[in-house]
Amino acid sequence: MNETTGGVDEGDPGLVKKFMFVNRKAPYGTIYALEGLEVVLISAAFDQDVSMVFMDDGVYQLVKGQHTKAIGMKNFSPTYRALEGYDIEKLYVEQKSMEARGLTEADLLVPVETLSSADMAGLMRSQDVVIDF
């Protein structure tokens, strides 16, 4: 880790690092989910190895059929379907978080890979940078 650049080594444009963005919060009520998604979309421009994790209430971000009119928020969930066009195709959900909320992959807007907590921990360990939202 380089302290001044937050782990991103400058001066080597060919270097690809593994970035993981961990989304833990419900989509509305705080700005974390939307901001996290925007950061991921911007990060796509840097041709890094990007993956996204959805766990705890973060799994709700991907749920189909979000209706936000009554809370006066923009429904940004269709944007998750744009990730593929940005070449961000590694989306993971934690099995325990899904089960605790009665969700299956069929309830989600995009194809994901479901991982056990142990596999998720292993995947996190293999990253160069983990950013939590």
Next chain:
Amino acid sequence: MALEVNGKTYETDEEGYLINLGDWDEDIAKVLAVEEKIDMTENHWEVINFLREYYNDFQIAPAVRVLTKAIGKKLGPEKGSSKYLYELFPYGPAKQACKIAGLPKPTGCI
């Protein structure tokens, strides 16, 4: 800032992007195009309409790289190049075309 079209006033941000997406129509697009010094042809409209559709589907304005790829897929490889898009919109397809299409500035476009 504000934009006047057919005697009606529409709100825009400090860079001239339309504030309310719902306000947009072709007359507004034509006025925005004049401000951008773009002579709208069928090829320009094709990109504008593509962008409106993309926004409608995904709720974001695409980055140039993504736009180029998606246009190539939909309208043919000869149009899916940044050269083609920059010829139509010399000051940046994302920036100019999104403005004319009444979309917000693309995420990550600075």
